[in-house]
Amino acid sequence: MKPSHTINFMIGLYIVIFFTYLFGPLLIMSVTAFNSAEFPAITPWECFSFRWFSEGKIAYDGQHLAGLLSDRRLHDGLVSSLIIGTGVVLLAVPIGMAAAIVLTQVRSQLRDVYYSISIMPVLFPGVIIGISTVVLWDRIAGLGGEGLVAEFGRNGIFLTILAQTCFISTYCFLIFVARLQRFDQTQEEAALDLGATQTQVFFKILVPYLMPAIASAAVIAFLASFENYNTTVFSILSDQTLTTVIASKVRLGISPALSALALSIIALTIIAAVTYEVLRRREEKRYVASQEKFVKEEAADSRVDKDYKAGFRIPKGIVAVILLIILCSYGATQIVKNDLYGQSCIDAADKIKRAKFFDQLQTLESNQLTDEELQGGDLGGNQDYGDIFGDPNLFKDFGGFD
Amino acid sequence: MSNLLFTQPFFKKNGRAVAIYFLVAIIFWFVFLVIIPQLYMLDLSFRSNVPPLARGGPRDFYTFEHYQHFVFGSKSSIDAFNFVALGVFGRTIIVSIFVTIANLAFCYPIAFYIAKIANPSTARLLIVSLIIPFWINELLRSFALRILFANEGVINNVLTGIGIIDQGILFITYDVGLYTGLIYAYILLMMFPLYNAIESLDVNQIEAAKDLGSSTIRTHWRIVIPHAKPGIVSGCTMVFMLTVGALATPVVLSSPNTLWFPQLIYQWFNMNDNWSRGAAYSIILLVVSVIFVLTMMKLFRVRIGEIAR
Numbered sequence: 001m002k003p004s005h006t007i008n009f010m011i012g013l014y015i016v017i018f019f020t021y022l023f024g025p026l027l028i029m030s031v032t033a034f035n036s037a038e039f040p041a042i043t044p045w046e047c048f049s050f051r052w053f054s055e056g057k058i059a060y061d062g063q064h065l066a067g068l069l070s071d072r073r074l075h076d077g078l079v080s081s082l083i084i085g086t087g088v089v090l091l092a093v094p095i096g097m098a099a100a101i102v103l104t105q106v107r108s109q110l111r112d113v114y115y116s117i118s119i120m121p122v123l124f125p126g127v128i129i130g131i132s133t134v135v136l137w138d139r140i141a142g143l144g145g146e147g148l149v150a151e152f153g154r155n156g157i158f159l160t161i162l163a164q165t166c167f168i169s170t171y172c173f174l175i176f177v178a179r180l181q182r183f184d185q186t187q188e189e190a191a192l193d194l195g196a197t198q199t200q201v202f203f204k205i206l207v208p209y210l211m212p213a214i215a216s217a218a219v220i221a222f223l224a225s226f227e228n229y230n231t232t233v234f235s236i237l238s239d240q241t242l243t244t245v246i247a248s249k250v251r252l253g254i255s256p257a258l259s260a261l262a263l264s265i266i267a268l269t270i271i272a273a274v275t276y277e278v279l280r281r282r283e284e285k286r287y288v289a290s291q292e293k294f295v296k297e298e299a300a301d302s303r304v305d306k307d308y309k310a311g312f313r314i315p316k317g318i319v320a321v322i323l324l325i326i327l328c329s330y331g332a333t334q335i336v337k338n339d340l341y342g343q344s345c346i347d348a349a350d351k352i353k354r355a356k357f358f359d360q361l362q363t364l365e366s367n368q369l370t371d372e373e374l375q376g377g378d379l380g381g382n383q384d385y386g387d388i389f390g391d392p393n394l395f396k397d398f399g400g401f402d
Numbered sequence: 403m404s405n406l407l408f409t410q411p412f413f414k415k416n417g418r419a420v421a422i423y424f425l426v427a428i429i430f431w432f433v434f435l436v437i438i439p440q441l442y443m444l445d446l447s448f449r450s451n452v453p454p455l456a457r458g459g460p461r462d463f464y465t466f467e468h469y470q471h472f473v474f475g476s477k478s479s480i481d482a483f484n485f486v487a488l489g490v491f492g493r494t495i496i497v498s499i500f501v502t503i504a505n506l507a508f509c510y511p512i513a514f515y516i517a518k519i520a521n522p523s524t525a526r527l528l529i530v531s532l533i534i535p536f537w538i539n540e541l542l543r544s545f546a547l548r549i550l551f552a553n554e555g556v557i558n559n560v561l562t563g564i565g566i567i568d569q570g571i572l573f574i575t576y577d578v579g580l581y582t583g584l585i586y587a588y589i590l591l592m593m594f595p596l597y598n599a600i601e602s603l604d605v606n607q608i609e610a611a612k613d614l615g616s617s618t619i620r621t622h623w624r625i626v627i628p629h630a631k632p633g634i635v636s637g638c639t640m641v642f643m644l645t646v647g648a649l650a651t652p653v654v655l656s657s658p659n660t661l662w663f664p665q666l667i668y669q670w671f672n673m674n675d676n677w678s679r680g681a682a683y684s685i686i687l688l689v690v691s692v693i694f695v696l697t698m699m700k701l702f703r704v705r706i707g708e709i710a711r
Binding site: 122259 | 418649
C-alpha cells in the first residue's frame with residue numbers, strides 16, 4: 001500500500017496529536033512535581049525544587065503539606081497495596097491457569113458457555129464486584145459469631161484480595177489461553193508413550209511450556225491489583241490502600257506531592273517496560289539464532305552458510321537520548337542562571353507570600369466587627385440564635401478535629 | 403457426567419492430583435467468587451434496610467421498596483418520579499455511549515496504521531508507547547487531566563497568559579474534564595481488540611479492492627470493517643461496561659454538582675449506610691448495561707464467544 005503524500009502527512013499529524021493526548025497530561029504533571037508552589041502548576045513557576053519528593057513544606061500560614069517521604073498514610077497504604085498484590089498473584093495465576101487448561105478439554109458445545117462465564121467478571125462493573133464480596137462476607141461473618149471466620153469476614157485486606165481475584169483471574173485466564181493455542185499436543189503424547197504419568201506430563205511438559213505466560217500473568221495481575229480503585233474502595237472497609245489514599249487526597253484538593261508520586265510511579269513503569277522489552281528481544285534473538293543454526297545444520301549448504309558481518313550502526317534511539325540530554329542541560333543552566341533553584345529562591349518566594357498573607361490579615365483585622373455588632377444587628381446576630389455561641393460549655397465534649 | 407462435559411475422561415487425562423487442583427480452582431472461582439456473591443447481592447437488594455442486629459427479626463422482610471425508590475423516589479417526596487436517580491442514570495448511559503463511539507473513532511485510524519501501514523519496528527515502538535500510559539494508575543491519569551483543566555490549571559493559565567481569554571474557562575464545572583478523562587481512561591481497551599482484528603486481515607484483500615477501483619472509504623466500509631467486526635464489538639463492549647462502571651475518573655474529574663451513577667451507589671453504600679439500596683442500584687446498573695450490550699450484539703450479529711479473543 002502506497003498512500004499519497006497528503007494522506008501520509010495527515011496520518012502522521014493524527015498520530016502526533018493522538019500521542020500528545022496520551023502523553024501530554026502525564027508530562028505536564030511530571031513537570032509540576034518540581035515546582036515548589038503549593039498548587040501543581042507550570043506558569044507561575046516559583047522555584048525548581050525536590051521538596052515534594054522529600055519532606056514537603058510547612059506553608060507560610062502554618063499549614064503542613066506533606067511530601068512523599070514524610071507521608072505516613074501513603075506508606076501504610078503502600079504496604080497494604082503490596083500485601084494485597086502478592087495475595088492476588090498467588091490466587092489469580094493458579095486459577096487462571098487451571099481455567100485455561102480446562103478450556104482445552106471442555107466439549108466444543110460447552111466451550112462458548114464456559115468461555116462466557118470466564119470472561120464475565122471483567123465485564124462486570126468493578127463497583128459491583130466489590131459490593132457483592134462485602135455483602136457476602138458480611139453475611140458469613142454475621143453467621144459465624146465471633147470466631148476466626150468473623151475475623152476474616154471483617155478484614156478489609158482479605159476481602160480485597162478475594163474481590164480482586166474475581167476479575168484479575170480473567171486477565172490471567174486470557175493470557176494462558178493465548179499461550180495454550182500454540183501448544184503442540186504431540187509433545188504430551190510423546191511423553192505418555194515414553195511412559196510418563198499424567199502428573200509428570202503436567203509438571204515436566206505443560207508447566208515449563210507455560211512459564212512465560214505464568215510470568216506475564218503474575219506481572220499483569222500484580223499491576224492490575226496495585227492500580228485498582230473501583231473494587232477496592234468498597235472491599236477495603238476501614239483499611240487503606242495506596243489508591244484509596246490517593247483518592248481521598250485528590251478529593252481534598254490537588255497537591256504537587258501527588259505529582260511527585262505519579263512521577264515516581266511513571267519512572268518505575270518505564271524502567272519495567274524497557275527491561276521487559278529488552279529481555280523479550282534478547283529471547284527472540286536467541287530463538288532466531290537457534291533456528292538459523294538448526295537450518296544450517298540441516299541444510300549443510302554453503303548458500304545458507306553466509307555469515308554477513310553486521311556493520312556498526314548507530315541506533316535511532318540515540319538521537320532521542322542526545323536531544324533529551326541537551327534539553328535537560330539547557331533547562332538546568334537556565335534554572336541556575338535565573339536563581340530558580342535552591343533555598344534562596346524558596347525563601348524569596350515565601351517572603352513575598354508571607355507579606356501578602358499579612359496584608360490580607362491586616363485588611364481583615366481592620367474590618368473586624370465590634371462585639372456589639374456581633375451580638376445584635378439586623379443580620380441575624382448571636383442573640384437571634386438563643387446565644388448558643390456564647391455558651392462556653394456547649395462544645396466542651398466535642399473532641400475537635402484531628 | 404464426565405463424558406458430557408469433557409472430550410476425554412477428566413481424571414484419567416490429567417492425573418488425580420492435578421485434576422483435583424483444576425476442579426478446586428475453577429469451582430472456587432466460578433462459584434465462590436463470581437456466582438454466590440452476586441446472588442447474595444441480589445437477595446440483599448430485595449430486603450429492607452435493617453441494622454445487622456435486627457437481621458432475621460420482624461423488620462427484616464422482602465420488599466421492592468429500593469427498586470420503587472429508584473423509579474418513584476421516596477414516599478415523602480412530591481415529584482412523580484425520582485428525577486435525581488433517573489437523571490444520573492440516563493446521563494451515565496448516554497455519555498458512556500458517546501464515549502464508546504468517540505473511542506472507536508479515535509482508535510480506528512491508529513489501529514489500522516499500526517496493523518497495516520507502519521513497518522514492523524515502528525509498529526512495535528508505537529505499541530509499547532501505547533501501553534506505557536496504561537500501566538499508570540487510573541486515578542493518577544485523571545489527576546494529570548485535573549491539573550490541566552482546573553480553574554487555576556495549566557490550560558487556563560496559558561490561555562489567559564497569551565491573552566486569548568480574560569477569564570478562566572470552567573472546564574471542570576461543565577464536565578469537559580470528565581468527558582476527556584473518560585475517553586482517556588479506557589482507550590487502550592479499544593485499541594488492542596481493534597488492532598488484533600485488523601492485523602489478521604490479508605493485505606491482498608485490500609489491494610484487490612483497490613485494483614478493482616474501490617475508493618478508500620468504500621474499501622474500509624466493505625472490507626476492513628466487516629472483517630474487524632468482532633474486534634470492534636469486543637472493544638466497544640469492554641469500553642462501554644468499564645465506562646458505565648467507572649468510579650475513579652468521576653471521583654477526580656466530575657464537577658461538584660453532577661454525579662456518575664457509581665458515585666450514587668457509593669453514596670448509598672458508604673455515606674448513607676443503606677446497603678440494600680446500594681445493592682439494588684448496583685443490580686439495576688448491571689442488568690441494564692448487560693441488556694444493552696446483548697441487544698447491541700444481537701443487532702450486529704456477534705456472538706458472546708467472540709469477545710476478548
